[in-house]
Amino acid sequence: MTGTLRPVLGDQLTHGLASLADLAEGDVVLMAEVGDETTYVPHHPQKIALILSAMRHFAAELRERGVTVDYVPLDDPENSHSLSGELARAVARHRPERIIATEPGEWRVWERMGDWESDLDLPVEIRDDDRFYCSRSDFAALTAGNKTGRMEYFYREMRRRSGLLMEGDGPAGGTWNFDKQNRKRLPKGLDLPHRMRFRPDAVTQEVLTLVADRFGGNFGDLDGFGWAVTRADALRALRHFISDALPCFGDYQDAMKAGEDFLFHGLISPYLNIGLLTAAEVCERAEAAWRDGQAPLNAVEGFVRQILGWREFVRGIYWTEMPGYADSNFLNAGRDLPWMYWGGETDMRCMAEVIGTTRRNAYAHHIQRLMVTGNFALLAGIAPRQIEEWYLAVYADAFDWVELPNVHGMVMHADGGRLGSKPYAASGAYIDRMSDYCGRCRYDLKQKTGPDACPFNYLYWNFLIENEDKLRDNRRMSLIYGNLAKKDPEERAAIMRSARAFLDGDDW
Ligand code: FAD
Ligand code: DLZ
Ligand code: SF4
Numbered sequence: 129m130t131g132t133l134r135p136v137l138g139d140q141l142t143h144g145l146a147s148l149a150d151l152a153e154g155d156v157v158l159m160a161e162v163g164d165e166t167t168y169v170p171h172h173p174q175k176i177a178l179i180l181s182a183m184r185h186f187a188a189e190l191r192e193r194g195v196t197v198d199y200v201p202l203d204d205p206e207n208s209h210s211l212s213g214e215l216a217r218a219v220a221r222h223r224p225e226r227i228i229a230t231e232p233g234e235w236r237v238w239e240r241m242g243d244w245e246s247d248l249d250l251p252v253e254i255r256d257d258d259r260f261y262c263s264r265s266d267f268a269a270l271t272a273g274n275k276t277g278r279m280e281y282f283y284r285e286m287r288r289r290s291g292l293l294m295e296g297d298g299p300a301g302g303t304w305n306f307d308k309q310n311r312k313r314l315p316k317g318l319d320l321p322h323r324m325r326f327r328p329d330a331v332t333q334e335v336l337t338l339v340a341d342r343f344g345g346n347f348g349d350l351d352g353f354g355w356a357v358t359r360a361d362a363l364r365a366l367r368h369f370i371s372d373a374l375p376c377f378g379d380y381q382d383a384m385k386a387g388e389d390f391l392f393h394g395l396i397s398p399y400l401n402i403g404l405l406t407a408a409e410v411c412e413r414a415e416a417a418w419r420d421g422q423a424p425l426n427a428v429e430g431f432v433r434q435i436l437g438w439r440e441f442v443r444g445i446y447w448t449e450m451p452g453y454a455d456s457n458f459l460n461a462g463r464d465l466p467w468m469y470w471g472g473e474t475d476m477r478c479m480a481e482v483i484g485t486t487r488r489n490a491y492a493h494h495i496q497r498l499m500v501t502g503n504f505a506l507l508a509g510i511a512p513r514q515i516e517e518w519y520l521a522v523y524a525d526a527f528d529w530v531e532l533p534n535v536h537g538m539v540m541h542a543d544g545g546r547l548g549s550k551p552y553a554a555s556g557a558y559i560d561r562m563s564d565y566c567g568r569c570r571y572d573l574k575q576k577t578g579p580d581a582c583p584f585n586y587l588y589w590n591f592l593i594e595n596e597d598k599l600r601d602n603r604r605m606s607l608i609y610g611n612l613a614k615k616d617p618e619e620r621a622a623i624m625r626s627a628r629a630f631l632d633g634d635d636w
Contacts, residue, residue: 131152162200186358262440325355
């Protein structure tokens with residue numbers, strides 16, 4: 129062969145990928161299903177099925193375009209089961225002149241890519257992943273002066289640079305952020321949109337059988353798999369979201385309802401993260417819905433902020449702070465992850481609801497991840513690595529670059545405040561305000577301590593007491609610590625007793 133070998137990873141399924149831009153006659157695209165990637169955490173079976181099926185569909189689309197694709201399936205007896213191993217085998221098969229790749233999403237793979245040139249004795253070009261609004265180097269430059277070190281400032285700058293939701297030099301509607309309007313409870317009787325799911329075709333059926341055979345023991349249901357596995361279907365899902373759910377996305381962004389897994393959320397993160405959709409097209413279509421009068425500004429701004437703001441910001445943090453980022457443990461949390469996360473029984477209705485949707489769908493919406501399973505892990509002092517592994521395994525959209533900052537930083541405050549200025553700790557009252565979970569819970573939200581009290585209540589105060597020396601001086605925590613100071617010694621002792629009894633017991 130005289131051409132270029134172009135490896136494409138399972139989260140790089142974008143026809144406009146940087147490393148596919150100048151495909152030429154004689155080039156070969158390499159795609160490989162490998163054990164290393166399917167087992168580095170015990171992925172939810174739906175996540176593995178989504179990625180493998182989407183990879184197979186993407187390879188077929190490339191072939192239809194006339195591209196030569198060398199595809200190594202998981203059950204190929206010669207499969208070395210590592211990305212580098214498959215690249216080396218492909219080099220031996222095709223004898224290319226050079227390799228062109230796009231930078232990967234994860235530090236672990238980035239490090240290995242650094243060895244390719246010397247290991248293979250071939251020129252290796254690694255291109256920036258331009259599917260993001262902000263490149264790694266732009267983010268580093270932007271935040272170097274610390275002006276945009278917080279998400280809100282970074283987001284404003286990204287609005288200016290992208291021109292999204294701008295009127296002249298200022299934000300559309302006169303304000304950058306409509307958060308205050310976006311915290312409504314779901315009114316009783318509100319119609320929820322019926323969400324579009326996709327029936328598995330023959331390719332997906334084959335993958336489902338493979339995944340059931342090999343990964344059926346992992347946490348998570350495979351039955352009812354309904355994710356889109358092609359760009360065409362992902363675009364259908366996006367159009368459906370924009371017309372049926374986006375108009376109410378803002379109002380009920382933080383709401384939770386028992387038995388309702390999706391509400392008005394996008395359900396698009398897996399498609400964005402594996403490349404079936406791009407951030408730019410999603411944001412631009414949402415903006416167009418506002419300009420056409422199909423969705424209100426508070427909804428569209430709230431939605432765009434998640435992608436243009438949070439998604440880009442966490443990626444920037446990941447790449448500027450890794451590899452050290454994952455090792456910090458500011459609050460010295462070290463308790464083992466309780467079995468309930470992996471499907472064990474729990475009487476906490478909120479936890480059962482969120483772990484239930486996770487098991488059924490490889491999905492939970494943001495506020496469930498943050499304020500229920502995340503909040504509990506923070507308050508209970510779970511070891512960051514264990515809770516990170518859980519989030520990385522159980523969600524169809526989970527990749528280290530986005531999962532790690534969300535869990536390590538936003539939820540666990542293990543980075544000491546690099547990502548968010550304070551931990552999102554909350555008692556049961558918050559969960560009650562935003563959901564209907566508490567009504568039928570075995571625990572009593574109104575009781576603050578004792579065996580029947582809502583565990584979030586005493587765990588919340590216990591968390592503040594235990595971490596007082598680390599958090600008291602945080603300006604954004606001063607009101608809360610003022611409230612703690614008003615508690616008399618007996619109340620504090622009762623809180624700590626209840627927390628110890630719960631955490632040392634086997635009720636969870
Ligand atoms: P919507 O609510 O419709 O939001 C629209 C889009 O905004 C999402 O598709 C997503 O691309 C983006 N987005 C929203 N919030 C965030 C955020 N905090 N960080 C990055 N992107 C965001 N998102 C992932 O894509 N992968 C993860 O592994 C992941 N792990 C998370 C772990 C925790 C503890 C928390 C609190 C959040 C995590 N998120 C993760 C962010 C967010 O919860 C999901 O992106 C969202 O729930 C996906 O569902 P959706 O497409 O319906 O989102
Ligand atoms: C997540 C995943 C899985 C489950 N399987 C594969 C695979 O078999 N082959 C592959 O190329 N990629 C897979 N992926 C996605 C990779 O983990 C991801 O591309 C890297 O971690 C870089 O972000
Ligand atoms: Fe969760 Fe407490 Fe409400 Fe029960 S009472 S659902 S444990 S917040």
